[in-house]
Amino acid sequence: MGGIFGVVSEGNCAKALFYGTDYHSHLGTENAGLAVWDEGFSHTIHSISEAQFKSRFVGDYKEMTGHMGIGAIDDDSPQPLIVRSKFGTYAIAATGLITNKDELTRNLLRNDDSFNEMAGGGVNGVELVAKLINRGESIVDGIIRMQRVIEGSVCLLLMTREGIYAARDRCGRFPLSIGKGICGAESTPSYVAASESSSFPNLGYALIRSLGPGEIVRLDINGIHVECPPGAEKHVCAFLWIYTGDPSSIYEGISVENARERCGRAMARNDRIEADFVTGVPDSGIGHAIGYAMESGLPYRRPLVKYTPGYGRSYTPPSQDIRDLVATMKLCAVRDVIQGSRMVVCDDSIVRGTQLKNYTIRKLWDNGAREIHVRPACPPLMFPCRYASSTRTISELASHRAIRALESERMNPIDEYLDHASDQYRKMVEWIRKDLDVTSLKYIHIEEMIAAIGLPEEQLCLFCWRGR
Numbered sequence: 001m002g003g004i005f006g007v008v009s010e011g012n013c014a015k016a017l018f019y020g021t022d023y024h025s026h027l028g029t030e031n032a033g034l035a036v037w038d039e040g041f042s043h044t045i046h047s048i049s050e051a052q053f054k055s056r057f058v059g060d061y062k063e064m065t066g067h068m069g070i071g072a073i074d075d076d077s078p079q080p081l082i083v084r085s086k087f088g089t090y091a092i093a094a095t096g097l098i099t100n101k102d103e104l105t106r107n108l109l110r111n112d113d114s115f116n117e118m119a120g121g122g123v124n125g126v127e128l129v130a131k132l133i134n135r136g137e138s139i140v141d142g143i144i145r146m147q148r149v150i151e152g153s154v155c156l157l158l159m160t161r162e163g164i165y166a167a168r169d170r171c172g173r174f175p176l177s178i179g180k181g182i183c184g185a186e187s188t189p190s191y192v193a194a195s196e197s198s199s200f201p202n203l204g205y206a207l208i209r210s211l212g213p214g215e216i217v218r219l220d221i222n223g224i225h226v227e228c229p230p231g232a233e234k235h236v237c238a239f240l241w242i243y244t245g246d247p248s249s250i251y252e253g254i255s256v257e258n259a260r261e262r263c264g265r266a267m268a269r270n271d272r273i274e275a276d277f278v279t280g281v282p283d284s285g286i287g288h289a290i291g292y293a294m295e296s297g298l299p300y301r302r303p304l305v306k307y308t309p310g311y312g313r314s315y316t317p318p319s320q321d322i323r324d325l326v327a328t329m330k331l332c333a334v335r336d337v338i339q340g341s342r343m344v345v346c347d348d349s350i351v352r353g354t355q356l357k358n359y360t361i362r363k364l365w366d367n368g369a370r371e372i373h374v375r376p377a378c379p380p381l382m383f384p385c386r387y388a389s390s391t392r393t394i395s396e397l398a399s400h401r402a403i404r405a406l407e408s409e410r411m412n413p414i415d416e417y418l419d420h421a422s423d424q425y426r427k428m429v430e431w432i433r434k435d436l437d438v439t440s441l442k443y444i445h446i447e448e449m450i451a452a453i454g455l456p457e458e459q460l461c462l463f464c465w466r467g468r
């Protein structure tokens with residue numbers, strides 16, 4: 001995953017850049033960087049795998065000055081990069097996934113190109129994006145051409161001395177929002193672009209709009225200039241509303257928190273569970289659980305509380321050891337709430353299921369839970385994401401472990417497991433329930449999830465669940 005933030009301002013933008021980028025810390029735990037323009041480009045990049053963004057960059061940002069800046073937090077590529085090109089020098093930050101990266105790299109090398117920046121033993125994806133842009137007739141033409149040749153998805157911010165270009169991926173899978181400074185925090189004109197609109201209000205910016213799919217705008221002190229209008233084809237990642245997005249963000253005009261509450265309500269509507277209370281696995285299960293509580297009339301309680309300082313999401317770190325350590329440490333059981341209780345536990349999703357089982361369910365049983373009814377707010381995940389970096393592989397998914405265990409002799413077409421009315425689906429869910437060791441397990445249906453998000457189905461990416 002990853003997130004990007006950019007700001008143009010008449011005054012020094014360093015503080016807004018620092019805090020705005022920090023508001024993307026839930027989207028990555030490996031690399032982060034800031035770049036500013038102040039009669040020249042300067043930038044700083046650090047690993048954040050063993051320290052939070054704020055502690056790594058607090059000293060840097062206080063020494064930075066500039067009227068424009070871009071920042072990134074990303075698991076794959078150290079960035080932003082400063083690039084010298086035929087268009088002049090620019091700084092670039094990009095997030096997403098290029099699945100034909102090797103092929104594009106080979107093509108460039110065959111044409112006598114070379115790469116300076118390496119990431120994780122391979123070419124830095126941001127440098128590849130820059131090289132593809134540099135082949136265009138102009139920066140905008142280069143971005144359009146780059147978006148055409150890559151497979152996957154790239155959102156980017158590109159800062160020249162004239163302004164910041166903000167470009168959303170071709171199908172609008174991931175968000176890029178534009179904000180404008182409002183009176184108070186910013187007395188001079190100022191504009192921002194960010195993956196998360198939740199980064200705007202506390203810095204004194206109002207959300208103006210989301211960029212459309214493939215849209216390119218240039219931000220400068222005079223306003224927002226459309227350089228390439230949005231395309232017609234839109235497939236926004238449904239998982240943003242379910243899990244990856246910040247609860248206070250708004251995508252496509254739809255609040256993440258409201259969508260999560262609607263998911264919870266949908267799960268409660270057809271559920272006939274006798275329970276003492278509802279709870280959500282912190283943090284991203286909480287909105288779903290509040291919706292469930294509102295619809296069911298059951299009280300919301302906290303059998304598990306998250307020790308917040310310092311612990312990010314547990315699925316993001318690429319190493320299993322670190323994921324396990326974070327998962328063990330970050331949730332603390334409240335024994336007096338748990339003991340003897342029957343509880344509905346809402347979670348955003350079940351990926352591998354191992355962390356839910358080992359670090360959530362086990363803590364509840366160990367502290368005397370009587371019944372645990374798990375309600376995931378998205379259907380069984382059947383396919384790994386092919387548009388953003390993700391640590392899940394198909395063989396690790398709980399659904400595939402179930403199918404492998406159930407299909408010892410023949411491999412049923414996976415389609416039979418996608419239909420929640422099928423016998424195979426029921427057997428798969430029952431296998432996962434036993435594996436998780438819970439009293440009951442009931443997933444939201446895909447139609448309910450789509451309705452809860454509120455975008456037309458054809459405008460959503462549902463690849464995780466349907467494989468198309």
Ligand code: SF4
Pocket residue numbers: 173236237238239240384385386387388461462463464
């Ligand atoms: S494949 Fe899944 S996580 Fe990736 S963009 Fe589509 S819905 Fe989102």
